[in-house]
Amino acid sequence: MAIPYVRAKPISLTVTGGVTQNFAYSGRTIMMDPRPEIAAFDYSALREDLAHVEVLLPPDAPAMYLDPAALAYALDVKEIQKVRTPLSQRERLPQIVMSAVIALPSAFEVSGDEALTIARRIARYPCGSHRVPIHIAIHNALINRHAHADIALRPMAPDGSLGLKIPDFLVRFRVNRTDPDPVEGTGWPDISWEIQETFFAERAIDLVVDPCAPVPEHHFDGDIPDHITAQWIRDQRLALRHVNVRMIKTSPTHSIEKIARGRSAVRLAELHRLCARFIDNEQDRHVQVERMLADQNIVPLSDGTEAGMPRYVTTRRLARIIERACGLIDRGERAMIAVSGSDHDAVVRQLANIQAAGDQQHEPPLILGRTLSDCAPLANILRGRNPVVGTLDMILGKPPKRARGRWRRVNLKVERDIIVPHAELIDDQRLARLILAADRTGSKLLFGHDQSRESGIVRSFLAAHIADLQRPQLSRDHEGPQAIERLLRSGLVRSAVEALADLKVLHFGAGPDFDVGSELPFAVVDGSRIEEVGDAIRTGRVRAGLVEEMDTLAGPRGEVKLSLGEWVVTTGTRGLPETLDAHQLAQIVAIDSSANWINVVRRGIVARLDFGNDPAIRPAAAISIRAARDAPRGSNFVIELADPRHVWAGLLLAANRIEHAQIYVDPSIARTHIDLVDAARRSLPAAPPSHRTLRPVNDVVVNNMLDDFDPFPELQAAEPEQALPPPVGFNEDVRHRIMKSRQTRLAYRLLHEHVSPQNADRHQNVPRSLGLCSSELTQGVILALAEQDEISDFDDTDFPLELAELEPRHWSAWELYKFELDLNLMTVRAAGWGLLPPLAPDRYRPRAAIDGPNEP
Structure with a gap:
C-alpha cells in the first residue's frame, strides 16, 4: 500500500567515510573513498534488491557526473578541502548531503517506471530552483519498495564546480539563541502524501495513500534514550x-x-x-x-x-465553513484580490506593485503565511511600510499561539490589508476561516499563488479557485502551450480550459472520431470501453489496408490475433521478460505464429514474448489514461472524456501532448467549455462539498x-483480547487469520510465549518450531516473534524494519490457508508443537476395554 513515510537525515564527513560510502551502499556497488588510507566500500553482495540507480543533474551540468562514483568523489573532495580542524576533534562534523529514505507503493499497485517518477518528484520538490545534484537508488526489497534520495547541499555550476553551501536549504534555525535549534523544516511526509495522491489522480488510478492515524505514535529522530525499553x-x-x-x-x-488534515x-x-x-x-x-x-x-x-x-465524506461543520467561504469567493462581495505567477518571484513583484499603487494612509499591511519564512521575501520588499509579519496560527490557532500574535500586533482590523504570499500552501480549512474572519472585520485580502508549486489538486483547492477567478493571462510568446499543463497542475482549471478552447482541440456534441488514418492514433477511452473500441479500430485498420492481416497465436487463455507493426500494452508482469513492466507500450516487430512468439521493441530494446507463458498483453489501439502516459513523444491521441472522475486527468494528458491530441467531450459531461470547467473541478480530489452531490x-x-x-460496546468483555500481543511484520490478511477464532488467537498467544526472548528455552524452541511449519508464512511469523524485543538502530541508512507491517508482502491464498492450518494444529497435543501445558496426572482416564460387540 502507499504510505506517506519519508525519513531524512544528513550524511556527514567522518574519519571512516563520507558520501562515497553512502552512495556505495544505496547503489549496491564498490566505490573508493578519496582518502587513500580508507579501504574500498564494497556492498555488491546486496545487489539482489537493486532496481534502479541514477543521478539527477542541474541543466547544463557536465555529463561526467551522471556517474555516481564521480559525483560522490567530487562531493567528498570538496568537503575535505574545507576541513581545517581534524575530524576526530570536531564536535560538529561537516554535512555533505541530505539522505532521505522514501517509501514507495508496492509492485502490485504501480510499475517500476511509475515508482521512479514518484521518487523523482519527491526528491526534487524541496530543492525548488536550487541547482543541486541528486542521487537516487530504488530497492525492491521483499516486503517493501523504497528509494534512497541523496540531495547535495552545495549547488553545481555549469562547469561542474561546487559552490558554497546553501544556508537554510532544508531546515531553518533560530539565530537569537545560544544553542541554535531548528524551527522550520521540510515537511517530508506531507510532500510524499501530496505527490503520491496527485500522481494517482493524473494517471486515473483508484488508489489512496494510507491515512495517518488519528492519534499517531511517537517517532524518535535520533538514538533511542536509555530509559526507553x-x-x-x-x-x-x-x-x-x-x-x-x-x-x-x-x-x-x-x-x-x-x-x-485541513482538507474539506x-x-x-x-x-x-x-x-x-x-x-x-x-x-x-x-x-x-x-x-x-x-x-x-x-x-x-x-x-x-x-x-x-x-465516494467522499465530510462533517457538517467543515461543509458549512467551506460552503460559506466558497460563496464569498464566487460573489466577490468583499475586497479579495489574487495574483498568480509562474514562480514566487513573479508573485512577489505583483504583490509589491499592488501595495505601492494602493492607499498609504491606513494601517501597515499584515503578511501571513504558514511559516514566518514564507513571508520573508515580500516583507523585505515592503520594509518601507513597516509590515507586520505573522503566521495563520497566530490568528486562528490555539490560545497560546493567538496570545503570541497579539503581542506581535498580528490581528485583523477594518480596511487593513491582509497579504498571504503563499496561499497555495494554506489548507482549505484555515484559508476558509481566514476569509470568514476577514469578512466579519472588514479587512482586505490579497493572495499570492505560485503556480510552480503545482498545488490545488488534492489539497488547497480554495487558493487555486480564488486565483482562477482572476483568470491569469498566459504568456504564450515565451512559454507556449506548456503553460497550459502548469495551469492544470496548479488547479487553475478555467484558465487552462479557455486556453485549450483557443487552440481548437476541444470538441463538444459530436462523438469521438475513431476513423482510421495514416497516422494511426491511440484512442484514450474509459476502461469499460477499451475492448469494444479497440476491436472496432483494429478491424477498420485491417480493412483499410493500413496494417497487415492478423496472425493468430495460441495461449493458455485462448487465441490472440495480432498484426505486425501494431502496438500492444502490458496489463501485468505475468510471462514478461525483465525489460518489460506493467502498463507499458511496445510495438510488434516480428511474429512467428507457428513457433507461437512475437518480438516487441520498446525504447530501442527488443524483447521476445512466448505465448506459451501467457504474457499479460493486449492490443493498444484503445488504451487508458494510465497507459497513454507511456506512449512515445509525437504519438497522436484521440481522447474521449466520458468518466466524470477522470476529466482533469484527460485534460492533463492532452495538455502534455497538446500538438498531437484531440479531445472529444461526452454530452453527459459537458456541452460547452464553461460546463467543462465545472466538470473538471468536480473531478479533482480536493473539490469542496458544494461542488459535489449529497448522497x-x-x-x-x-x-x-x-x-x-x-449500542453498548463498552459492556463487552474484551479484557482477554487486549492482552494479545499485536502481530508484527505482515499484512492485514495475516492478522485477520490470527484473529479469526478463539483457537487461532490462543495459538498465536502460546506461540508468542514459546519463542519470545522472555522464554529461557527459546534457543531450543525456535528451531524446533521452524521444523514443524508447513508454510513459509508461519516461519516468518516465528522469526518475527523471536526478534520482537530487539530494537533496530534508528540511524541506519536502510529502510526500518518497523514499517514491514505497513508495507506488506503479498501472500497467496494457499500460504494463508497453510498458516491457518498451522495455527489450528498448535493447540492439538498430538501435533507435537508442545505449546500447551501437560495434562495433570489425575485428569488422565484410561479407556475401558470393550467386552462385546454391543458395548458402547
Whole structure:
C-alpha cells in the first residue's frame, strides 16, 4: 500500500567515510573513498534488491557526473578541502548531503517506471530552483519498495564546480539563541502524501495513500534514550492502538476531521483503510464505516458516478465553513484580490506593485503565511511600510499561539490589508476561516499563488479557485502551450480550459472520431470501453489496408490475433521478460505464429514474448489514461472524456501532448467549455462539498446496520483480547487469520510465549518450531516473534524494519490457508508443537476395554 513515510537525515564527513560510502551502499556497488588510507566500500553482495540507480543533474551540468562514483568523489573532495580542524576533534562534523529514505507503493499497485517518477518528484520538490545534484537508488526489497534520495547541499555550476553551501536549504534555525535549534523544516511526509495522491489522480488510478492515524505514535529522530525499553515501546503501541479504536468507534466527526488534515473532505476509501488498520474483524470494519456514514453529523458526498455508495465524506461543520467561504469567493462581495505567477518571484513583484499603487494612509499591511519564512521575501520588499509579519496560527490557532500574535500586533482590523504570499500552501480549512474572519472585520485580502508549486489538486483547492477567478493571462510568446499543463497542475482549471478552447482541440456534441488514418492514433477511452473500441479500430485498420492481416497465436487463455507493426500494452508482469513492466507500450516487430512468439521493441530494446507463458498483453489501439502516459513523444491521441472522475486527468494528458491530441467531450459531461470547467473541478480530489452531490445513505442499509450494531460496546468483555500481543511484520490478511477464532488467537498467544526472548528455552524452541511449519508464512511469523524485543538502530541508512507491517508482502491464498492450518494444529497435543501445558496426572482416564460387540 502507499504510505506517506519519508525519513531524512544528513550524511556527514567522518574519519571512516563520507558520501562515497553512502552512495556505495544505496547503489549496491564498490566505490573508493578519496582518502587513500580508507579501504574500498564494497556492498555488491546486496545487489539482489537493486532496481534502479541514477543521478539527477542541474541543466547544463557536465555529463561526467551522471556517474555516481564521480559525483560522490567530487562531493567528498570538496568537503575535505574545507576541513581545517581534524575530524576526530570536531564536535560538529561537516554535512555533505541530505539522505532521505522514501517509501514507495508496492509492485502490485504501480510499475517500476511509475515508482521512479514518484521518487523523482519527491526528491526534487524541496530543492525548488536550487541547482543541486541528486542521487537516487530504488530497492525492491521483499516486503517493501523504497528509494534512497541523496540531495547535495552545495549547488553545481555549469562547469561542474561546487559552490558554497546553501544556508537554510532544508531546515531553518533560530539565530537569537545560544544553542541554535531548528524551527522550520521540510515537511517530508506531507510532500510524499501530496505527490503520491496527485500522481494517482493524473494517471486515473483508484488508489489512496494510507491515512495517518488519528492519534499517531511517537517517532524518535535520533538514538533511542536509555530509559526507553522494548517493553515500553510495545506498551505504548498497544495503548495507542486502543485509543485509535475507541476514537473510531465513538466519534466519527473527530476521526474524519483528524484524518482530513485541513482538507474539506476525505475519500471513503481512506475510512476503509483506517478501519482495516485497527479493526481485525472484517464485518466489524464494514459496520463501523456504515455507522459513520449514518451519523447525523457526517455528510456523504458523491461525484455522480455511483448510485449506491458515496465516494467522499465530510462533517457538517467543515461543509458549512467551506460552503460559506466558497460563496464569498464566487460573489466577490468583499475586497479579495489574487495574483498568480509562474514562480514566487513573479508573485512577489505583483504583490509589491499592488501595495505601492494602493492607499498609504491606513494601517501597515499584515503578511501571513504558514511559516514566518514564507513571508520573508515580500516583507523585505515592503520594509518601507513597516509590515507586520505573522503566521495563520497566530490568528486562528490555539490560545497560546493567538496570545503570541497579539503581542506581535498580528490581528485583523477594518480596511487593513491582509497579504498571504503563499496561499497555495494554506489548507482549505484555515484559508476558509481566514476569509470568514476577514469578512466579519472588514479587512482586505490579497493572495499570492505560485503556480510552480503545482498545488490545488488534492489539497488547497480554495487558493487555486480564488486565483482562477482572476483568470491569469498566459504568456504564450515565451512559454507556449506548456503553460497550459502548469495551469492544470496548479488547479487553475478555467484558465487552462479557455486556453485549450483557443487552440481548437476541444470538441463538444459530436462523438469521438475513431476513423482510421495514416497516422494511426491511440484512442484514450474509459476502461469499460477499451475492448469494444479497440476491436472496432483494429478491424477498420485491417480493412483499410493500413496494417497487415492478423496472425493468430495460441495461449493458455485462448487465441490472440495480432498484426505486425501494431502496438500492444502490458496489463501485468505475468510471462514478461525483465525489460518489460506493467502498463507499458511496445510495438510488434516480428511474429512467428507457428513457433507461437512475437518480438516487441520498446525504447530501442527488443524483447521476445512466448505465448506459451501467457504474457499479460493486449492490443493498444484503445488504451487508458494510465497507459497513454507511456506512449512515445509525437504519438497522436484521440481522447474521449466520458468518466466524470477522470476529466482533469484527460485534460492533463492532452495538455502534455497538446500538438498531437484531440479531445472529444461526452454530452453527459459537458456541452460547452464553461460546463467543462465545472466538470473538471468536480473531478479533482480536493473539490469542496458544494461542488459535489449529497448522497444520503440507503435507509435499508442503515436499518440492517443498526440491527447488527451493539449500542453498548463498552459492556463487552474484551479484557482477554487486549492482552494479545499485536502481530508484527505482515499484512492485514495475516492478522485477520490470527484473529479469526478463539483457537487461532490462543495459538498465536502460546506461540508468542514459546519463542519470545522472555522464554529461557527459546534457543531450543525456535528451531524446533521452524521444523514443524508447513508454510513459509508461519516461519516468518516465528522469526518475527523471536526478534520482537530487539530494537533496530534508528540511524541506519536502510529502510526500518518497523514499517514491514505497513508495507506488506503479498501472500497467496494457499500460504494463508497453510498458516491457518498451522495455527489450528498448535493447540492439538498430538501435533507435537508442545505449546500447551501437560495434562495433570489425575485428569488422565484410561479407556475401558470393550467386552462385546454391543458395548458402547
